[in-house]
Every structure is written in C-alpha cells, then in structure tokens.
Amino acid sequence: MGKLIYGPTGLEIDIDDRLLAHLRVVVNAKFRRGESFLFNWEHNSDEGNGRSSIWMHPTIPLHIRFYGNRQPPVNRAWIEALMVTANSANGMVLIAEPGGTGPQT
Secondary structure, eight states: OEEEEETTTTEEEEEOHHHHHHHHHHHHHHHHTTOOEEEEEEOOGGGTSOEEEEEEOTTSOEEEEOSSSSOOOOOHHHHHHHHHHHTSTTOEEOOOOTTSOOOOO
C-alpha cells in the first residue's frame, strides 16, 4: 500500500502500489502539459467511508511513496481509462483495472 502525499499540509492518501503506479503516469502526463484536474477517491471503512476530492495542480507539492521495491507492469488500457476520467468535468476517479477486480485504496 503506497501513499499519495499532497499539498503543503502533507495530506496522505493510501493507494495500492499497482494503482498508484498507473496514477503516477496519468498525473505526470497532465502536469507536463500544465493541466490541473480534480482527483476523487472513496474512503475505506477504516476511515469512516465517504469520499473526498482535491484539486491537483502542477505547482502544488506532490510526493508519491511506494512501499514495494518493484515497478508493477503497466496496463496501457488502464492508463487511458484513468486519463479519460481525469479529462472529464467530474475529475479523475479511481476505476477498476480492465480485466481486474477494482480500485484498491
């Protein structure tokens, strides 16, 4: 389980390393183009359920922390699907990997 650590307050979002690797690709592509977007996720039951959103912007500090030592293989279809959500009016949502079991936060 990795962490996406965002903003000057260091907001920590727990995300499975495999999903986090794919998010990193999408976020990198968006930020390289100077694009910002809304990022949405659902809380697990340990956090009382619910959901949150943050505005992702290239000038806001971002730290991606993986707990595994190995880079997981990248699923191009998943990256493209995540990019579609990131480009939508509702913002990026954590969606199931095509052929997988679902987002793991």
